[in-house]
Amino acid sequence: MDKILRINMSAKGGPALKEESNAKYPGMGGRALTTAIIAGEVHPMANPLGEENKLVIAPGLLSGSAAAMSGRISIGCKSPLTGGIKEANSGGQAAQVMARLGYAAIVLEGRAPEGELYKVVINKDGVKIDKAPEYKMLPNYDLIEKVKATHGDKVACISIGPAGEMKLGAASIACTDMEFRPTRHAGRGGVGAVMGSKGVKIIILDDAGLENRKPADPEKFREANKVFVEGLRTHAVTGSALPAYGTNVLVNLINEAGGFPTNNFKEGRFAGASSISGETIADIETKRGANPTHGCHRGCVIRCSGTYHDKNGKFLSKQPEYETVWAHGANCGIDDPDKIAMLDFLDDNYGLDTIDMGAAIAVAMDAGLAKFGDGDAAINLIKEVGKGTPLGRIIGSGAATTAKVFGVERAPVVKGQAMPAYDPRAIQGIGVTYATSTQGADHTAGYCITANVLKVGGFVDPLKSEGQVELSRNLQIATAAIDSTGMCLFIAFAILDQPETFQALIDMLNAFYGLSMTADDVAALGKQILTMERDFNKKAGFTALDDRLPRYFYTEKLPPHNALFTVTDEELDSVYNW
């Protein structure tokens, strides 16, 4: 995994390939690498859909090895949604396969002539790039079905749906899972629109004939991996809750905490929560012959994903994630799991971020386009996106644009990106992350739900401002580092509570690369990444005032706690003081 593949889509006579060494980026994978390349090579004032932007796809440092949980792939660019730097990551098979093919990064540069669409095929014999007009405007499931006919189902794909081709602000990039379904997405910030603007529909990765990447010290590596897996299996969250119910185990917990945003962030508890909880959905899945406990990539031992069948026992979608169940459920007042699963399927199929879609539909409901609770209306709105109608394009541009076009004041966004499934008035720590993350409102950037609600890694009272900045800061630093390893972020539950599991992760990295990193080195990497990102955003015009929640979180009280967001501006501005 020591090569960087650059594809210049603007080159005369068609896309030009260039391979170079990754020696310029020692110790960098995943988010560290996407951020370093974007920050180093993209003009911060570039138009995100223009020739100057780049799309960088990078597996993590341990991807493609035998390390458990190492299936995350990072995708970076200047975001058309936030206008700042973006790293969105995804599970699925792509990271492992790409890493085994030897690529530390694929960089899409320039832009194909208007109307041209390409596919990239990479296998052990090399890279091929061809026009693919036959894929034009295909939804992801149909696209993958077509690819199966020509490439079989053992390859891994990175693709965009119609939303990406339309260059919509909420367009995602799909990665296929173990069953060759396009269910895992680098969802946030419109990364799919950037891939669409380059004119690349799909990257097909084939590792046939290739083996796992080999550690420098196989023995130490095997031992560390064993301790690491054991740690994940014994922690309550990664060993029990997530496997049993998936991420959706959170519905009851966050609803109970009063931080489950309902009807476009007007309340913190949803009357229909029990109908859409992880427990209920797992039960439905089991009864209908679907699988509630499943891994999204080979080597996953947490297995928080699953499948969801319709009433006739036919595959409808993957098991919807908690964020999706919230976005299309409580936030739209919808309590029917079948409708939510259908919305999840449509989002995956068109290539859309479920969080910004749920937020946009709720804003549209506030504008009177549909009634809160009307699942069929929500489904129709998403179908509009797929059709590319003007209404669909509005919704597909995300919650911020939807609010702008329909004159709605209550737009729950930071830096143009919709807030996820936790109200920052009831869970103040996550508000600090929403406000200050380089990525716009993003729960994964510093998941304070840990100490605020789950009592993982300590406890910080969610309704008070005290301690939230430190909590968010430490998590943002740790997350940036984890996002560079290829590790699924859910390992954080275990490594926050179990020092030996954290040490095992470091041991794995050291054994793999022949290094002697310490925990301090990991933190230093996290800080380095955040500094690069923040510096890029500053040069793109961001100031401290972009590190704020929308005004109404400071002025409109959220039931049932009747809480406001009380972390001061000064506190927010201290997050990056380390």
Added chain:
Amino acid sequence: MDKILRINMSAKGGPALKEESNAKYPGMGGRALTTAIIAGEVHPMANPLGEENKLVIAPGLLSGSAAAMSGRISIGCKSPLTGGIKEANSGGQAAQVMARLGYAAIVLEGRAPEGELYKVVINKDGVKIDKAPEYKMLPNYDLIEKVKATHGDKVACISIGPAGEMKLGAASIACTDMEFRPTRHAGRGGVGAVMGSKGVKIIILDDAGLENRKPADPEKFREANKVFVEGLRTHAVTGSALPAYGTNVLVNLINEAGGFPTNNFKEGRFAGASSISGETIADIETKRGANPTHGCHRGCVIRCSGTYHDKNGKFLSKQPEYETVWAHGANCGIDDPDKIAMLDFLDDNYGLDTIDMGAAIAVAMDAGLAKFGDGDAAINLIKEVGKGTPLGRIIGSGAATTAKVFGVERAPVVKGQAMPAYDPRAIQGIGVTYATSTQGADHTAGYCITANVLKVGGFVDPLKSEGQVELSRNLQIATAAIDSTGMCLFIAFAILDQPETFQALIDMLNAFYGLSMTADDVAALGKQILTMERDFNKKAGFTALDDRLPRYFYTEKLPPHNALFTVTDEELDSVYNW
């Protein structure tokens, strides 16, 4: 004119009125006053459509007096289009009538409950505010027709059309002209959306029984006014060109200069220019029995406005302004004056900024929604706005949002507001104003066309960067001051070239208020206004990086000069150094 009327639309039991003295704002009228109130009272991070924003309407210092040209009214708020402070001003009768009623400003505060719509009637007996459901979604012409039936045609009205009620980003506020037509607009920055968000449809101003405001020194005032008028009559622009052809006299001049943006800013010359020139349009007007030389308010001696009739000799619209002829003409590739006049009428009727509309339609044409040159398609797009369809709402949100929703890179906007009718690559001075104005891209904020093209107030080579910053700086300062006097900005042509005409303006102000201001004091006022505005914008999150043109003006050459915008960032950042 020493009262400020505040109307709190949020008050329990219906709108609450409050009158106070304007003593807190000595020597401030028009833009100085709107800016001082907004900067002093509106939270810079407020949502522009929320309860915290205010809409301030203020006639100029000399409005309502016998001073020639003193019919401008300023409307200020935090802009939903730019996110910064906004002053948009308009001609028509409103300034004079409001000033005679004694109001230095009307401040709309709070927000009426969803769905409620109000009218405000002000006459010598006081202020009345009533629900006006009968006006709901009425276009401006229909609205004014209805008002005529109840209030006669001697009143002056300030109103919004459906675009304002829909809270669209390009919604304007209309002021009636001398013939009681809603033809004069505070067009830019979405001021109409803010009025709509407050729930106020119309302000009806009736000065029956009231006289002109009296100067402190009538004799000196009369004398100064005489010299002033004489100066306007003898200058080539204000005395000949504008009366004969209106602002549209610029078509041939700017086209010749290669700075007439064509087909969404792709070229600097339009093949169809002669079909839409001021000369051609005045000729059509004369032949069809319309009036090419007309004043938009009583006391106007330049008389650059006019009327435009259709082929059957029936009133179609006011004489379209140069910016409109450009926006709906060359920028959309349309060379049919009848179509342009129809677009002008529709914009006025729905209450839309013609500049952002023309720019948005050209962006939509780039997205493939219509062909450049197709006037009927453009008319249909504007009709969509009137109908409030999703497509119409996109277009009505302005060029920046249209580009975002349709994934178009070439969006000619600064701070979210569309550029007017001069390409900054061929006329570099206006580019400095576009980039650095507190208002977003705005030609009136510092009209460098004077020295760059018209050779008024000297000559600065339009294709070179030298001297442009100083030119723009001085004009921005002077403009902010003029915008506070109630004077039409077109007096600038004469006062830039003729020191005695400038002195006459100062003499009028001094005679009216019993002051002894000098030219330096006028400049100091301009600087004070700009400083307040810039400070507000800074607190709203603007940085030097917002004072830039879109990247493609630096990288894509504009024919026929094949010019790029070459003023450096450092130069732009020096505009406010005085």
